[in-house]
Every structure is written in structure tokens, then in C-alpha cells.
Amino acid sequence: MDYDNTTEDFSRDWLQAELDDTLDDLFEMEFSEPMLSEEIRKIYKRQHPDMLDNRTYYTNLLRLQSELIKLQYWVEKTNAKVLIICEGRDSAGKGGVIKRITQRLNPRVARVVALQKPSDREMTQWYFQRYVPHLPAGGEIVLFDRSWYNRVGVERVMGFASDNQVEQFLQDVPEFERMLVRSGIIVLKYWFSITDEEQQLRFLTRIHDPMKQWKLSPMDLQSRVRWEDYTKAKEEMFERTNIPEAPWYIVEGNDKKRERLNCIEHILSKIPYEDVATEKVTLPERVFNPDYERRTLPDELYVPQIY
Template identity: 55%
Template sequence: MNESDRENATELHRRRRLDEEMLDAYDEELEMEVDDRLQEGGGFELTDDERVERRMYFRELIRLQGELVKMQDWIASTGHRLVVIFEGRDAAGKGGVIKRITQRLNPRMCRVAALPAPSNRERTQWYFQRYVAHLPAGGEMVLFDRSWYNRAGVERVMNFCTDDEYEEFFRSVPEFEKMLARSGVQIVKYWFSITDEEQEIRFQSRIEDPLKQWKLSPMDLESRRRWEAYTQAKEVMLQRSHIPEAPWWVVQGVDKKRARLNCISHLLSQVPYHEVEHPTITLPARVHHPDYIRHPVPENMIIPEKY
């Protein structure tokens, strides 16, 4: 194979990966099989094996989401408190897993905490203070889409904290998490791991897809440039904050669908839930009043039926 053939093969592989990333975005929004005709002319031509894998993925996802509902019921009935932390590089797939976990759960019992950059006032507080306000009460689970580990990651790499603040974080975080565990809060921590090549593909997909460009921030671009610094920060973080009361678990995230299923399955294995019996629900008969009159809605209040 000459140099030109190698370049063509590399570009074909790259284009294929971008197509797969785009197709996964459709799945992400629809959570159903995309009709094969939809892909005609769009570059999305699935092999028979890929079609089988997609069917298996959706079938298993629905099954796992059914178990999540059972876990939610158990948490509500026992007053259990669960914190799940999702960390990882930008575009590692954290948001996709969180979306699948919460998709069929009660938002009053399962909340997502995705905190913005701290305000000027919050920067003067105890570092963990703004996160404490989002911890679960009895019967709740909270998913942190990034967490207090920002200090060990982005703040360290981007020089948003001093060396003293960084060291104080690692002195404090084990004690903070042990304190939560002693008070009955279960903490499960996930790090989503992807390769250099995979992050490049996902970033490039965001650049090319107008529906996903909002996901790409200047901080993401800078994180791409500082890949090695993030690797070093991650290694230190895993080593210095991996404790028995709140261990780290690494999710291999290159294959998004497998990562979602593996993470959800593992989370279910960490909680000692069982199916909770519910009383039989009987729909009451509607009460009819002979003097009830339903008044018509004014035509100018009804939205146009374009579809």
C-alpha cells in the first residue's frame, strides 16, 4: 500500500467514525431504532452485525432501566441516600449515561446536579459548601455531572486554584467522603475513560454537527490541547482519593453504548435493592354531575395544527 492509499484509508476510517458518531446522536435523542431508509444518502449504512448490536443494545437498555425503577422504589421506601459522581474528560460520555439513568425515573427522587463555575461569593466559602446543598435527603439519589473533583481536574490543569488549595483538597476530600458515609450517604464514583483518538472524533463531530456545536466550549478546546496534563491530574486524583468508603470505578467509554450498559449494570450491583411490593391500583370511576357544563376554549387560544 502506497502513501496515497494509506491516506485514503485513514480518511475513510475517520469519515466512518464521524458517521457513527452522528448516528449515535440520533439514537441519543430518539432511543429507538432509526429506520434504515433514513440513512439512505446520509452515509449511514449499517452492516447486519451492527443492526443486531443495535437491537440488543435497546433491548438491554430497557431491561436495565426497569431495574433502575425497582432501585428507585427501594430507595424511596427505605430512605436510602445515594450519590453517584460522574467524572471524565470532555466528551467522554458522562452526560449520555446520566440521561439513560434518569430517563424513566421520577425527577423528584432522582436529581442531577451540574453546577456552573463558582460565583465570586462561592469562591470565598468552604470549598465543599456549594456541593453540600445538593446532597440527597432520605429516599433520594443525586447524580453529580462533575463534582467537587473539579478541583483535582479542571482547576488544577487550568491553574484556577493554588498549589496550597490543591493540597488542602486532597487532605479534606477523604475525610469529607468518610463523614458522608458515616452519616449513611452511599457514594459511587465513576471515571469515564476514552482514548486520544476517540476524543478527537467526538470533538470533530461537534464541530461539524450544528445541533451539537453548543456542546463545544472554549474550555473544551483548551482541554484538548492539555491532554497530557489532564492525564497526569487524573492519575493523581484516582490514587489520592480512592478510599474503601468511596472507591473509584473506571468505565471504558470508547464504545458509548457498551459504556452506558456497563455503567448502569455496575451501579445496580452497588445498591442492595430488591423489588418493593406495591398495593394494587384501582382507577376510581369518574364522578358525573348532571349540572356540569364544559365551556368551549376560544379558537384564538388554540395553537395552529401544522402537523
């Protein structure tokens, strides 16, 4: 038997099966669209004439997700520590990218950290202290959905941090991240970038879509008012925290599909993972006891079969 050809055929068949399975996502998109007004839908489609087509998107997404699984095996085998920081404006697509990265990974290996606002006790701690417990140990991939960079983003723009606190952070964070890298953590920092017009459009779709209104907080609405303040804060953040040991990478996000694929492709290119030999899985024989009789359980234990 030609092992290489057999493996290639299996991979191709698997990819096609997975691609067919993702049609559910397409149906979900079709069902969610009517939630928007006809006017908003027309505007959105007019603003995005060159969006990546679904077949290209799903084919490449599945290919990249299979590579992420290889990365996961390598991280476990080598006890590597990977930290991925995801920052960006509200509605820039961070959550969508994170979801596609972790979608097929083992949650015991790849986990997401999205911290709430600090408690009164945490407000008195060293600023980085509440983030440290969530850093990756050996064999882990951790994705921060927003991070310590809140200090120079929302906290700065909304007045939750003083000028002295912001300046102290900007002085401290480069050395803090150098310490992480020296400890063996692979640090990748991504800024998801969208245009002013795109954010406006996405906020409008959320306002008019009852399935997405929960995503809009009062803070999000203020981010529209303070667009230029956030821009100035972002520019200084890049200037003072873009260090060789942990540089920033900007992902253009006006097209969500391209944003997801480009980010995953970049992550894979920045981590020196290799194929790791895995043990062959063999399904054991079921133990059969001829004297065992299965009990009949009462009907009320079962969920009604409505569908």
C-alpha cells in the same frame, strides 16, 4: 390462573412494546447523521467496527431501566441516600449515561446536579460548601455531572486553583467522603474513560455537526491541547482519593452503548436494593354530573394544528 406465567408474559409483552417504541431513537440517529460530512461518517464507522448492535442495546437498556425503577421504590421505602459522582474527560459520555439512568425515574426521587462555575461569593467559601446543599436526603438519588473533583481536574489544569489549594483538597476529600459514608450516604464514584483518538474523533463530529456544536466550549478545546496534563491530574486523583469507603470505578467509554449498559449494571450491583411491595393502583370511576355543560373555548386559545 398461573400468576407467575401471567406476570412473565406481561413483562415480555411490555418489553417488546417498549423496544418497538424506541425505534423513534433510531430514526433520530438516522436524521442526525447527514449533518456530518461523508468523510467524518466513514472515519467514525471505520473506527467503531464492533459497536454493540441496537437490538442488544435497547433490550438490555430497558431491562436495566426496569431494575432502576425497582431501586427507586427501594430508595423511597427505606429512606436510603444514594450519591453517584460522574467524572471524566470532555465528550467521554457522562451526560449520555446520566440521561439513561434518570430517563424513566421520578425526578422527585432522582435528580441531576450540574453546577455552574462558582460565584464571587462561593469563591470565598469552604470549597465543599456549595456542593453540600445538593447532597441526597433520605429517599433520594442524586447524580453529580461533575463534582468537587473539578478542583483536581479543570481548576488545576487550567490554573484556576493554586498548588496549595489542590494539595489541601487532596488531603481533605478522603475525610469528607468518609463523613458522607458515615452519615449513611451510599457513594459511588465513576470515571468515564475514552482514548485520545476517540476524543479527537468526537470533537471533530461536534465541530461538523450544527446540532452539537453548542457542546464545544473554549474550555473543551483547551482540554485537547492539555490532554497529558489532564492525564497526570487524573492519575494523582486516583492515587490519593481512591479510598475503601468510596473507591473509584472506571467505565470504558469508546463504545457509548456498552458504556451506558456497563455503568447501570454496576450501579445496580453495588446497591443492596430489594423488591418492594407497592400498592395496587385502581383507576377510580369518573364522577358524572348530568347538569354540567362544557363551555366552548375561543379558538385563539388553541395551538394551531400545523401537523
